[in-house]
Amino acid sequence: MAPRQAAGGTRRGTGTAALVSAARGARKHAHAHFSGFKVGAALETEDGTVITGCNIENASYGLTVCAERVAMFKALSEGHRRFRRIAVVADTQEPTPPCGACRQILWEYGGDIEVVLANLRRTAGSYRMAALLPLPFDRALL
Numbered sequence: 038m039a040p041r042q043a044a045g046g047t048r049r050g051t052g053t054a055a056l057v058s059a060a061r062g063a064r065k066h067a068h069a070h071f072s073g074f075k076v077g078a079a080l081e082t083e084d085g086t087v088i089t090g091c092n093i094e095n096a097s098y099g100l101t102v103c104a105e106r107v108a109m110f111k112a113l114s115e116g117h118r119r120f121r122r123i124a125v126v127a128d129t130q131e132p133t134p135p136c137g138a139c140r141q142i143l144w145e146y147g148g149d150i151e152v153v154l155a156n157l158r159r160t161a162g163s164y165r166m167a168a169l170l171p172l173p174f175d176r177a178l179l
């Protein structure tokens with residue numbers, strides 16, 4: 038079923054193919070002037086809303102924010118609190134997994150969500166956050 042477009046560029050009722058497609062679309066907005074490495078992400082909330090993100094680089098390199106964190110921060114700032122999955126897309130042969138900083142943020146706010154990895158042609162695999170971030174430092178320790 039084709040996803041319905043909702044206000045603010047979000048979509049509802051999304052299957053894996055549509056989620057990956059949303060991440061591919063978001064990747065086109067990437068600001069990757071320095072690395073040339075464009076990434077897109079699409080985060081699905083528990084109610085089926087999809088919120089996208091792309092990486093945003095800066096001349097002060099350390100200020101760069103990855104696509105996954107942009108998507109999560111957009112979602113949180115719009116009031117979303119429960120998440121199911123995130124799709125991550127880059128133009129690489131092998132899938133690009135979230136970096137360490139993104140894993141920490143995804144775990145903090147998404148918990149053990151599914152992470153779908155894809156490139157421009159295929160969906161390469163699916164992982165749980167608990168497998169990508171074993172022995173996490175989180176609020177349970179504070």
Ligand code: THU
Pocket residue numbers: 069072074075076091092093094101102103104105125133134135136139
């Ligand atoms: N990047 C992401 O956006 N997500 C990832 O999962 C890996 C890395 C970005 C950060 C930077 O703009 C570029 O890719 C190269 O590291």
